[in-house]
Amino acid sequence: MEEKVKLIDITANETEHQKPKNVCAYCRVSTNIPYQKGYYESQLEYYENMIRSKAGWNFAGIYADYGKSGTKQKGRTDFMRMLEDCEAGEIDIICTKSISRLVRNTVECIKVVRELKKKQIDVYFEKEFIHSQKKRIATLHLFVCGTGGIRKHFLEPELEHTKKIFERYLYTAQSSIWLLYQ
Template sequence: MQYNPTIHFIPPKPPKRERRVGIYCRVSSNSSEQLKSLSAQVSALTRLTAAAPQWLLVDVYMDIASSKTGSSRKEFARMIEDCHSHNLEIIFTKSISRFGRDTVDTLEALNQLKTLGVRVIFEQEDLDTANIDSELMISIIEAIAQAENESRSDNIKWGIKQRAAQGTSKLYNRKCYGYYNDEDGNLAIDEKEAKNVRMIFSLYIQGKSVLGIVKELERLGIKSPTGKATWPKRTIDVILSNEKYMGNVRLLDNGKHSACYLAEDNNPAIISKETFQAVQIEKQHRSNVIKGEEGNQRKSRKYSSKK
C-alpha cells in the first residue's frame, strides 16, 4: 500500500517570555547633549532586553533631573511602585551612577528591591544583584562611588586650572570690599568703600597697628564689609594682603612652593603698587616671627601701635 503523506511545517514554539523587565535611565539635565545620552541609554538597553529570550519589556522609566540629593525622581518612584505591585521582576539600567544619586541612595533602593525579590542588572559594570551577596555588592558600590568622586574631583580641579591659565576664570573678577561687578561682570571701584580701603592702608603705613585701625574705624562709625559696627582684626589683615587693591589677582596660590596664576592689571587699582609693597614690607618688619638658623622663632615682644 502506497502512502502520500501531507507535509506540514511546524515552526518552533517561541520561548515563553516570563521575566517582566523595566528599563531605568537617568540624566542630570535637559541639555541637548544629555538628552542624546538619554536616547542612547534607552536604545541600547532596549536592544539588549529584546535579545534575551526570557525577558519581556514592560516599561521604560526616564528621569531628567538634577543629581542633587534632594531632587525629585518621579519615574524612579513610579518604577518602585510597579515593583511593589509585582509588575516587574528585573530592572535593567546602564550603570550604578545612573541608578542612584549617591552611595546611600543606591544601597537603600537595592535593599528595598531585594526585599521585593526584584533583580537589578547594571549593564556597564556587568553586575547582577541575583548573583552577588549583599556585603560584596555594598563593597563594589562603595568602591565605584569613591572612584567616581575622585575622578569628578580631578576633572573639576583640572577645569579650574585650565580656566585660570586661559584667563577665563570668573574668580578673576570675584568682588571684594571696595569693588562691585558692573553689567559685564568686570570689577569696578565702589568709591565709598574704596575711600575706607585707602584709609586702612594709610593708617597702617603711618604706624597704626591692626587693632588701632579697628578702633579708628569703629570710632568713625564706619561699618564692616558685612554691615556690622565692629571690625574683626582678620578682615583688616585680609585687606592689607589683598593684591586686588593694586590691580592684580592671584589664583590657585597654596603657598610659597606651589604654582599659581597671576593676572597683572586685572582690574582698576584702589591703591598704588608702591603703597601695597610698602605695607607688605612693614608687615614683615612688624611680624613677631623671625627666621633664624634653627628655623622660625617668635620675637620676645610684639609690635604695638606708635599712635
C-alpha cells in the same frame, strides 16, 4: 539484562516551564545640557532593543528621568513610579547602565537594592556586571564606594565598615595569590 537510561536535558526543560520575566530599564542623565539629550535618547533605544531581544524577557517599559540628579529620590518621578511598579509585582528585573545611574547616594543605593532583593527583584548593573540577586550587598557596597560623586554622602561609620570589608577581601585575595605562587 540491559537497562535503558533516558537522558533528560534539564536546561531545555527549565526554560520551557519558566515564566517569562518582566524586565524594565532605568535611564537617567543629570543635566539638561543639549549634548546629553542624544546620550539620553540612545540609552532609551539601547535598553528597549536589548530587553526585547532576550528570550524569556517581557518588555515592561523604560523608566527615565531627564535632567535629574541621582542623589535624592525626590523629584525623580519615573524612578518613584518604577519602585511603585516593583511593589505591585509588575517587574522582575531592572536593567541600568551603572550603579550611579540608579542612585548616587550610598545609603539610598544600598537601601533600595536591599528592598528590591527582598522582593526577589534583580537589579542588573551593566557596567559593573552585577546582578543584585547573585551578589552579596557587601560586594555592591564596595562598588558603590568607587562610584564618582557618591563618597560625599558617606557617613563615617559606614566608611569604616567599608574599609574593613575591603581589607578583608584584599587580604583574602593576597593570600590566594600567595598560595598559587607557592
